[in-house]
Amino acid sequence: MSIFFSRQCEYALQSIIYLAQKKQGEMTTIKEISSHLNIPFHFLGKIFQKLSHKGLLHSMKGVSGGFWLAKPAEEIVLMDIIIAIDGSDIMNLCVLGYAECNGSSPCPMHNEWKTTKENFFASLSKKNILDVAKEIKKDGYRAA
Amino acid sequence: MSIFFSRQCEYALQSIIYLAQKKQGEMTTIKEISSHLNIPFHFLGKIFQKLSHKGLLHSMKGVSGGFWLAKPAEEIVLMDIIIAIDGSDIMNLCVLGYAECNGSSPCPMHNEWKTTKENFFASLSKKNILDVAKEIKKDGYRAA
DNA sequence: CGATAATCAGACAAATCCGTCTGAAATCGG
DNA sequence: CCGATTTCAGACGGATTTGTCTGATTATCG
Numbered sequence: 001m002s003i004f005f006s007r008q009c010e011y012a013l014q015s016i017i018y019l020a021q022k023k024q025g026e027m028t029t030i031k032e033i034s035s036h037l038n039i040p041f042h043f044l045g046k047i048f049q050k051l052s053h054k055g056l057l058h059s060m061k062g063v064s065g066g067f068w069l070a071k072p073a074e075e076i077v078l079m080d081i082i083i084a085i086d087g088s089d090i091m092n093l094c095v096l097g098y099a100e101c102n103g104s105s106p107c108p109m110h111n112e113w114k115t116t117k118e119n120f121f122a123s124l125s126k127k128n129i130l131d132v133a134k135e136i137k138k139d140g141y142r143a144a
Numbered sequence: 145m146s147i148f149f150s151r152q153c154e155y156a157l158q159s160i161i162y163l164a165q166k167k168q169g170e171m172t173t174i175k176e177i178s179s180h181l182n183i184p185f186h187f188l189g190k191i192f193q194k195l196s197h198k199g200l201l202h203s204m205k206g207v208s209g210g211f212w213l214a215k216p217a218e219e220i221v222l223m224d225i226i227i228a229i230d231g232s233d234i235m236n237l238c239v240l241g242y243a244e245c246n247g248s249s250p251c252p253m254h255n256e257w258k259t260t261k262e263n264f265f266a267s268l269s270k271k272n273i274l275d276v277a278k279e280i281k282k283d284g285y286r287a288a
Numbered sequence: 289c290g291a292t293a294a295t296c297a298g299a300c301a302a303a304t305c306c307g308t309c310t311g312a313a314a315t316c317g318g
Numbered sequence: 319c320c321g322a323t324t325t326c327a328g329a330c331g332g333a334t335t336t337g338t339c340t341g342a343t344t345a346t347c348g
Contacts, residue, residue: 003147003148003234003237004147004148005239006306007306008305010240013240013241014240014242017240017252029324029325031323031324041308042307042308043307043308045325045326045327046327048325049327052325059325059326060314060324060325061313061314061323061325061326062313062314062323062324063314063315063321063322063323064315064324065314065315065316065323065324066324066325067325096157096158096161097155097157097158098158105283107285108161108275108279108280109267112264112267113264116263119260120260123253123256124253127252127253131252132252135252136252139249150335151335152335173293173294174294175293175294184337185337185338186337187336187338189295189296189297192295193296193297203294203295203296204295204345205293205294205343205344205345206293206294206295206344206345206346207291207292207294207344207347208293208345208346209293209344209345209346210294210295292346292347292348293344293345293347294343294344294345295344295345296342296344297340297341297343298339298340298342299338299339299340299341300338300339301337302335302337302338305333305334305335306331306333308329308331309328309330310329311326311327312326313325313327314323314325315322315325316322316323316324317322317323318320
């Protein structure tokens with residue numbers, strides 16, 4: 001597991017990156033994704049429900065149903081997925097766990113952590129999943 | 145809760161920083177720390193046991209017993225505490241959760257994440273708790 | 289020695305997160 | 319229409335982490 005994100009969030013990221021490797025609008029089933037990425041079937045179902053409710057995915061029931069990206073892949077950035085699943089609180093938590101830590105009353109690690117995390121979140125907000133999918137395909141990295 | 149560290153680890157960090165504000169070798173009870181920092185009494189007991197076993201704290205039983213730092217505060221860095229409680233695995237986990245991500249087979253966020261975490265862990269390894277304690281005292285930040 | 293107050297340690301309870309199971313609803317092909 | 323396959327949704331089980339309780343052990347002080 002990552003340090004940073006919940007397991008749900010990791011699964012969501014990997015799955016949406018998987019979808020981004022498909023042709024735009026192509027439908028894919030949970031079954032295919034869960035078996036390719038080794039994600040528990042029903043757990044992924046719940047995650048995709050949440051992503052649908054948040055407007056990142058569309059779905060269709062039935063024998064030839066499945067999920068597809070609600071927007072062109074180049075318009076979805078990694079940060080969108082993270083916020084949809086884990087929420088945006090993760091950007092404002094004190095790294096030492098002090099409840100009263102904030103900009104006006106910073107803990108001793110506040111400023112180091114602030115620049116560190118802002119840089120990282122910025123890069124997550126710049127990375128769209130089309131580019132990510134291309135990198136993965138190019139490197140043969142866990143390719144579909 | 146922090147993104148990064150377990151609750152145990154946060155409590156350990158806060159408590160040891162608290163101890164570092166005392167005179168060197170001064171003994172302090174769990175009771176005092178747990179009430180000042182709002183940490184569950186017995187939970188802190190277990191955390192301090194672990195820190196004792198790892199050699200960061202010394203302890204004495206009995207009516208005037210308590211805990212004190214095993215080394216001068218300037219020789220203990222935040223990273224020591226983190227590794228004692230959460231272990232050193234946290235430095236090598238893929239941020240997107242890919243099992244096969246590593247230096248020779250990097251995921252699309254691998255390099256960004258690498259610099260992010262290395263910078264941050266480096267600053268945690270530089271910060272000794274005497275300096276941290278001084279900053280806290282100076283700013284009146286959750287002072288004892 | 290006896291009362292008190294502290295750590296030590298193991299069992300246990302609660303909460304959270306992860307994962308499973310079951311059935312309903314919808315869609316398609318025959 | 320019927321059967322197959324898929325999403326949808328809620329209940330449930332399990333694992334891990336967090337937190338509680340109880341009693342044993344040890345040291346101090348009168």
